[in-house]
Amino acid sequence: MKSILYLYFVLFLLTSCAPEKENHTSYPTPSPDSVALPFLPGIVSSDSLDFNAAFSPDGKTFYFCRAENGKWDIYQVSLTTKDKYTITLAPFSEKQYSQADPFILPNGTIYYISNRPKDERDTIRDYDIWKVRPNNDGTWSLPENIEGVNTDSTEYYVSLAENGNLYFASTRQGGYGGLDLYVSKLANGKYTIPENLGASINTATDEHDPLITHDEQSIIFTSYNRPGGYGEADLYYSTKKNGQWLPAQNMGKRFNTPTYEYCPNFSPDGKYFFYSSEYNVKWIHSDYLPFTLLK
Secondary structure (H helix, E strand, O other): OOOHHHHHHHHHHOOOOOOEOOEOOOOOOOOOOOOOEEOOEOOOEOOOEEEEEEEOOOOOEEEEEEEEOOEEEEEEEEEEEOOEEEEEEOOOOOOOOOEEEEEEOOOOOEEEEEOOOOOOOOOOOOOEEEEEOEOOOOOEOOOEEOOOOOOOOOEEEEEEOOOOOEEEEEOOOOOOOOOEEEEEOEEOOEEOOOEEOOOOOOOOOEEEEEEEOOOOOEEEEEEEOOOOOOOOEEEEEEEEEOOEEOOOEEOOOOOOOOOEEEEEEEOOOOOEEEEEEOOEEEEEEHHHOOOOOOO
C-alpha cells in the first residue's frame, strides 16, 4: 500500500482504546487473518449503531457512521501525533441532515449519501448521492449533487471503479424489487443514464451496498432476506464472465451470521476487507474472499 502511514495508523489504533478526553489506555487487539474481528472495539464498534468503513488516501483518517436519535452522521478518527488521535464529526457532516456511506477516491474526493435538499424547491427528503472535495487549505468544497444519477427515489451507498463508473442502490421504478443495484458509466466527464445490473444480481427482495472492485470484474453487496441465506441480510458476490455478471453467490459463514451484514469496503491497499455486522464494524484479511482480488 502507499502506505506505511496507513499500516502505522492501523497498528497504532489496535493498541489503543476509546479516549477519555486526553487519556489513552492499552487495548491490545490482534490484526485479523482468517476470522473477522471487530474493528477498534469501544471506539468505532461501540454501544451505538456504528457502520461503514473508509480510509483517507494517506491512511491518517478513518471515516465511519453512527446512528443516534434517528439521525446518521459521519465521524472521523484522525491520527494527530505519534501517540494521540481524535474522534470528531466529519467537517462536511451537517447537523440538520443525515449523511452516511462515505466512499473515498485516491484524490481525496468523498462520495456519500445525504437527505439534504438539492435546492430550495426540493421538498422530498429522499437520500441522494453527493460528493465533497478537499481544498488545499484544509477546508472542504460545498456538497455537490451527482446530477444524472439521483432521482426523487432513494439512492444509497456508492462505490466507484477505477474508470469512474459509479455503482449504487436505488428504489427507482423499473427494478426487480425494492432496492436494486445500478451502474452509471462515466463518459466524457458525465454520468450516463443508470443501468440495472440485471437478474443475476437483483431479486424481488432488496439489494444494496454495492462494492465494485477497481477493475469491475467482481462486486460484493448486501441482499435482504434472500432465499438460502444465513440471516436477515447477507453479503453476496458476483464475478463477470464474457462481460456478463454471473449469478450471485453467498459469501458464506466466514462472513455472514444470523444477523445483518452490510457496508463492504476495502482498505486502500486491498489487504483488508471491512464490513458491518449488526452493531459492529469488522475486518478480515482479503485473502479469504471467495474470489481473487486483483491488486
